Amino acid sequence: MRILIAEDDPVSRRLIQKTLERDGYEVVVVDNGRLALEKLCTSDGPRIALLDWVMPELDGPAVCRKVRENKQQSYVYIMLLTSKEAKEDVIAGLESGADDYLTKPFNPEEMKARLRAGLRILDLEDRLIEAREDMRFRATHDPLTSLWNRGVILELLERELIRSHRERASTAILLGDLDHFKQVNDTCGHLAGDEVLRETARRLLGSVRSYDFVGRYGGEEFLIVLSNCDPTFGPARAEEIRKAISQRPMLTAVGPLSITMSLGLLQSQEWGLRPAGVLLREVDAALYAAKEAGRDCVSVARPAQAIAEHVPPFRQPARQQS
Amino acid sequence: MPPHTKDGSNFIDFGELLTRVENDRELLVDLISVFKVELPKQLAALRQAVESADAQRVAVLAHTLKGMLSNLAAHQAAAEASRLEQLARAGEVSALPGVFSSFSTDATALLREVDSSLAEVRG
Numbered sequence: 046m047r048i049l050i051a052e053d054d055p056v057s058r059r060l061i062q063k064t065l066e067r068d069g070y071e072v073v074v075v076d077n078g079r080l081a082l083e084k085l086c087t088s089d090g091p092r093i094a095l096l097d098w099v100m101p102e103l104d105g106p107a108v109c110r111k112v113r114e115n116k117q118q119s120y121v122y123i124m125l126l127t128s129k130e131a132k133e134d135v136i137a138g139l140e141s142g143a144d145d146y147l148t149k150p151f152n153p154e155e156m157k158a159r160l161r162a163g164l165r166i167l168d169l170e171d172r173l174i175e176a177r178e179d180m181r182f183r184a185t186h187d188p189l190t191s192l193w194n195r196g197v198i199l200e201l202l203e204r205e206l207i208r209s210h211r212e213r214a215s216t217a218i219l220l221g222d223l224d225h226f227k228q229v230n231d232t233c234g235h236l237a238g239d240e241v242l243r244e245t246a247r248r249l250l251g252s253v254r255s256y257d258f259v260g261r262y263g264g265e266e267f268l269i270v271l272s273n274c275d276p277t278f279g280p281a282r283a284e285e286i287r288k289a290i291s292q293r294p295m296l297t298a299v300g301p302l303s304i305t306m307s308l309g310l311l312q313s314q315e316w317g318l319r320p321a322g323v324l325l326r327e328v329d330a331a332l333y334a335a336k337e338a339g340r341d342c343v344s345v346a347r348p349a350q351a352i353a354e355h356v357p358p359f360r361q362p363a364r365q366q367s
Numbered sequence: 368m369p370p371h372t373k374d375g376s377n378f379i380d381f382g383e384l385l386t387r388v389e390n391d392r393e394l395l396v397d398l399i400s401v402f403k404v405e406l407p408k409q410l411a412a413l414r415q416a417v418e419s420a421d422a423q424r425v426a427v428l429a430h431t432l433k434g435m436l437s438n439l440a441a442h443q444a445a446a447e448a449s450r451l452e453q454l455a456r457a458g459e460v461s462a463l464p465g466v467f468s469s470f471s472t473d474a475t476a477l478l479r480e481v482d483s484s485l486a487e488v489r490g
Contacts, residue, residue, distance in 0.1 A: 150437040
């Protein structure tokens with residue numbers, strides 16, 4: 046654990062430094078408050094600090110206040126070193142945001158024990174952040190495939206459509222559905238079906254750029270949002286994705302399975318600014334057309350076609366036919 | 368024989384200092400070396416602040432010296448530095464030269480004698 050010592054007296058500084066190095070700390074030393082603040086406010090700065098109360102440029106309590114104002118960084122556990130013993134001084138120190146204080150001349154064992162209490166607080170904070178991040182991930186991702194879940198991929202689609210319209214760019218929307226997936230579940234079991242879904246997710250992610258979005262839209266349906274995708278290249282990109290699924294069998298516990306995917310493709314620039322729900326209905330119709338055309342192919346939603354042809358009602362993702 | 372203050376107590380309580388450095392004699396020698404370089408600089412700055420009746424500066428310098436001396440278990444000198452700090456904070460500028468003079472004498476004697484005491488510690 047890295048620890049910052051801010052102390053203007055070289056004797057005390059050396060004494061604290063050696064004491065803490067012996068205890069296994071990686072010690073960073075500075076001799077004034079301004080430098081202490083600089084070190085503590087860097088993104089990977091020390092998370093535990095021993096600050097002398099009286100220092101040139103900025104005193105310990107002032108450093109505390111400024112560190113606490115910076116809400117972006119991880120919590121810094123701060124202990125003030127002081128030879129001030131009056132109650133009002135101690136109160137002022139703690140009110141400035143310090144977690145603890147130590148009176149000079151200090152006992153090395155007491156200092157180390159108090160710092161261990163600080164480490165426990167930081168450990169607790171780390172675990173809380175980890176739990177929060179885990180909950181955030183669970184709230185936004187599909188638990189089986191770890192792709193964006195339905196709610197998030199729809200939000201991302203809406204955002205991308207607005208952005209691409211504003212920037213006069215085009216977003217490609219791909220709705221893919223695994224062919225005959227019900228048969229996989231029925232004949233090979235749901236565990237094999239889960240393996241197929243996970244492998245599909247891996248292959249889809251491997252086929253798109255880092256700034257594209259892939260989400261699990263429903264049971265075996267996947268929504269892919271390709272940002273800034275030139276309409277000239279949309280069909281080719283969709284073909285690459287289709288082939289990524291079908292080009293080689295998926296290895297499962299029950300053996301290799303040949304899996305294919307049908308896809309509907311829609312390119313936003315050809316449709317103007319329309320609500321995501323409307324475009325989803327169109328791309329769903331294109332997917333339906335791909336199924337009708339024999340599966341394992343891509344069908345493109347065209348505005349003229351959409352107007353001329355009967356548009357089937359928007360289907361829920363848990364489709365019966367696959 | 369280790370140097371003594373007017374009341375007979377050791378300038379530096381080496382027993383206490385050894386506890387503070389967790390019996391690391393190398394560190395103790397290191398601290399004394401830093402102290403020998405640092406004290407004259409601090410004393411000179413303090414003298415200048417006292418002579419120019421800069422109470423605020425005297426308070427800051429005396430505070431730093433107090434911390435340094437107390438961490439070295441030089442209690443008598445630390446108490447004198449503390450007295451100087453308190454007077455400066457109270458704005459009693461006229462009292463500063465007298466207290467500084469006494470502190471400076473003891474601190475200089477401490478500096479002069481610290482080597483012989485160190486020899487005893489080294490054994």
